[in-house]
Amino acid sequence: MEVQRVLKPQPKKNLWKPEEDLILKNYVEAHGEGNWATVSERSGLMRGGKSCRLRWKNYLRPNIKRGEMSKEEEDLIIRMHKLLGNRWSLIAGRLPGRTDNEVKNYWNTHLNKRSLVGKRKATDSSHHDHEENDENINKKNKFVPLMCHSEPNGSPNLTGTTKLCLDGRKVEEKEEESTTSNAWKEDTNSFSCTDMEYPIMGGNNATFVFDDEPLIAYLDSFVLFEAFGCVGDEAYEQMQSVIE
């Protein structure tokens, strides 16, 4: 018996065991994220830094949202992908609690396949009538400067990061300002949150409005910059060319 187990070839996929998860979780909670290369040495885990980082980021991190994608999330992924392509980390950044790996997998297994089928079966709208016809959706949507919004009492905290505004200004968000509620900044027309701090729609009061809301309304200026390499009027023109 024992011999058989020893001789049995090791699986190529080295799945994480619950005890390893516990070790990593405790270590990161105690020492913080970063220095992944040293995590394996210091924690006693026989894992590479990249593996530890990935496990933490995709699985162990607080506020990770697991389980089925909501229709809203799915819709957002479809629209974001239309605009950004395979920029999974960017797309995941708009889906608090979801990881890039999860979004990527979801796209590859559910949405990508369906979008291919959908082209042939446009009339089968019972499941996703919001998909109707992406081209039509895009054409009827007009550019408006903001993006997603949250209800006043459910706004996530902001942290000390640089926000890129539609007019091209960079605004440094200070940590101490972060306790002031509203994610929507009137003065900068920007909205931002991180998935760590923004425990997703459903868990929080943040809301996304779909169907009648313009496509661009899910994107903040940072995403526009990532998509088009510019902001403001220039981004608007680029956006229009994509839509048309």
Next chain:
DNA sequence: AACACACCCAACCGCATCCTT
């Protein structure tokens, strides 16, 4: 019940970019 096939998703890999010295 047994087998084959398809699907899902966690983990790995290689490259690009960022950061530190």
Next chain:
DNA sequence: GAAGGATGCGGTTGGGTGTGT
């Protein structure tokens, strides 16, 4: 500015599981 290490990202792999025959 250059070099080397750390980190981030997207593509791919492969093992587990579900489903059909």
